[in-house]
Amino acid sequence: MTDLAPPVFYALVQARFNTVSLMDKYIQEIQDLLRREGFPHFDTRIFKQIQLLRTHEGLGADDNNPKLISAQQWYLTNAERNSGFIINRDSVSFQTTCYQTREEFLHRLLEGLKVIDKVVHLEFVTRLGMRYLDAIQPINDQPTEEYISPGIHGVDLPWALQRSSFESRYTTEGGPLFNNGTLVARINYLSGALAFPPDLQLHNIHVNPRFSKKFDRYAVLDTDHSSGGQAPLDYDKLDKEFRHLHSHIREVFNSVTTEHARKIWGL
Numbered sequence: 001m002t003d004l005a006p007p008v009f010y011a012l013v014q015a016r017f018n019t020v021s022l023m024d025k026y027i028q029e030i031q032d033l034l035r036r037e038g039f040p041h042f043d044t045r046i047f048k049q050i051q052l053l054r055t056h057e058g059l060g061a062d063d064n065n066p067k068l069i070s071a072q073q074w075y076l077t078n079a080e081r082n083s084g085f086i087i088n089r090d091s092v093s094f095q096t097t098c099y100q101t102r103e104e105f106l107h108r109l110l111e112g113l114k115v116i117d118k119v120v121h122l123e124f125v126t127r128l129g130m131r132y133l134d135a136i137q138p139i140n141d142q143p144t145e146e147y148i149s150p151g152i153h154g155v156d157l158p159w160a161l162q163r164s165s166f167e168s169r170y171t172t173e174g175g176p177l178f179n180n181g182t183l184v185a186r187i188n189y190l191s192g193a194l195a196f197p198p199d200l201q202l203h204n205i206h207v208n209p210r211f212s213k214k215f216d217r218y219a220v221l222d223t224d225h226s227s228g229g230q231a232p233l234d235y236d237k238l239d240k241e242f243r244h245l246h247s248h249i250r251e252v253f254n255s256v257t258t259e260h261a262r263k264i265w266g267l
Contacts, residue, residue, distance in 0.1 A: 007134040007221075007257075007265055009194065009211045010202075013109045013242065014093040016127040016228075017116075023089045026119050027074050030087065033115045034076045039084055041077040043204050046070055075204045082206055085112050090126075092116055097207050106242050110235060122233055128177070128241050129226030132249055135194055135211050136219040136257065139264065144189070144217050147261035152187050164189040174227065175244030176237045181227035185252045188220045197222055221256055223249045 020026070031042050047070070077084030083096040094109040116122065136147050145153045152166055165188045172181040188197070194211045196202065197220075225245045231237070254262070 007136060008099040008132055009135045009208060010095070010097050010133040010196070010200070011099045011105060011131065012093055012095040013105060013130040014091055014128070015109065015113050015125050015238070016091040017113075017125050017233075018123045019090040020120050020122075021089060023087070023120070024072060027087065029119050030116055031074070031076055033119070034085060034112065037111065037115075039076040039078050041075070041079070041081065041084070041204065043075040043077070045073045045075065045203060047073065077204050080206075081204065082208065083108070084205060087112075087116070095205060097205060102243075102246055106239060106246075109242075110239060113233075113238075114235070117233060124230050124232050125177075125238065126230055127226060127228035128238065128245065129224065130242065130245055130249065131222070131224040132253075133196070133200075134221040134223075134253065134257075136221060136261065137194075137211070137213070137215055138218065144219055147258055147264075148187070148219060149256055149258055152256065172225070172227075172248055175241040177231045177234075177241040178227040178229040181225060181245065181248075183223070183225040183248055183252070185224075185256070186220075186222040187256065188222065189217065190220065191215065191217055194218075195220070221253065223252050225249050 035042070071088070074087045075084060076087070080098070082098040083094070086093040086095060092109070092112050094105070094112055096105065096108075099105065113122075136144065138144050138147055165186060167184065167186045170183045170185075172183050174180045186197075193214050194207065225248050227241065227245065
């Protein structure tokens, strides 16, 4: 995947860190600093999540009665509503539907992390990850199969396609911060308008209209790569770890797509 990467219609990069229970106390200062960096829209979302209690030996006696607790997310989005930050008590993510370059993408996440660190004084990171969604949409009525490598074309049946999916999961070698990572690659064949995976619910961000065309058959390459452990906030090593994760996502993209497709996309 080169810097322009035209098929990317959504990308997210995330850093998890030590829990800051009083993040709501600091969010106004964080928001003001990121507003000055070009992210003026501010929104709060409350959602429910399941909490399991643990003992020193593992899961506790209340595991059969997990608690449903409320949690907050804060969204800080640019004026165009195509890029922005998602902040939780233990993570910051940068998401975009207007992907330009890997450098800009990673720079934004690290700058957001630095702002949070400046305000709350973080101790360490526990997980780094990124996720890319590529729309493999043929042009000039070409078959989708001309864009995707043989072996993952799916079953050709005479009925109208709703969805066909392939998923592979890998353990990857470690980067400069963590011992190993987990990479998940999914190919979803779909029809109609562009669709996001069920586990991704966009909030406060718009999809690029150039992906609005409907197709009888197209594919979405969904690649998720992460690594974790516990590491101090060494921003040089964080950048290198993210680049390491990205290099594997690029390998997946080059393996799944054909040379014909990459030539059409200018990659």
